[in-house]
Amino acid sequence: MKLKVIITGATGMVGEGILQECIANPKVEKILLINRKPTGVVHPKVTEILHSNFNDISPVLEQLKGYDACYFCLGVSSVGMKEPAYYAVTYTLTLNFAGALAAVNPGMTFVYVSGAGTDSTEKGRSMWARVKGKTENDLTKLPFKAVYNFRPAFMKASKGAKNIPSLYKVFSVLYFLRAVFPNYFLTLQEVGKAMINITINGYPQHTIAVKDIALLAREQAD
DSSP states (O other), rough: OEEEEEETTTSHHHHHHHHHHHOOOOTTEEEEEESSSOOOOOTTEEEEEESSSTTOOOOGGGGGGGGGGEEEEEOOOOOTTTTTHHHHHIIIIIHHHHHHHHHHTTTOOOEEEHHHHHHHHTTTTTTTHHHHEEEEEEEHHHSSSSEEEEOEEEEETTTSSSSOOHHHHGGGGGGGGGOOOOOOOEEEHHHHHHHHHHHHHHOOEEEHHHHHHHHHHHHOOO
């Protein structure tokens, strides 16, 4: 099975890593990037659409038809943000984008990059975890073929990555701790492999924890 995939957030570290894996993987034949600013990536597999308002993708919706999956890597840190602003970017924008996409691609698999510690009850003390939990819960109600909420923890950037936040550069030295704490560390290559595998083969649950991502990546590599 050859996949046609949409990736958002490819100008960030996570999206860039997923893009790199999709380019390298022979099971992916076509990649459509939707960004606010250009990535600068030139490759025969890659087409890019620049669109500023992710709350309203109606102007580009026709160009999004016929894809097998969307890897939604767009997101912001909650640090320094009040809940209404974080909710608008994390929940409202994501659901507006996904809802419009589901209307034209009901056979699509939608993969949302969430985070370890997300609160599925939507009632906990952590603001970001509640908002992420509501986002996950409501995404699964959309009429896609399948929705999977990836919950990675620390992710090691791929070799040659350009969009690495300074904090990640500092903490990358801690990756050796994976041998002791395997449920807290992944590589972005593994996350990309897991997304491709889950698109092709599915998975029995919507919430994809670190251990699930690692398992899916190993299966894809075999």
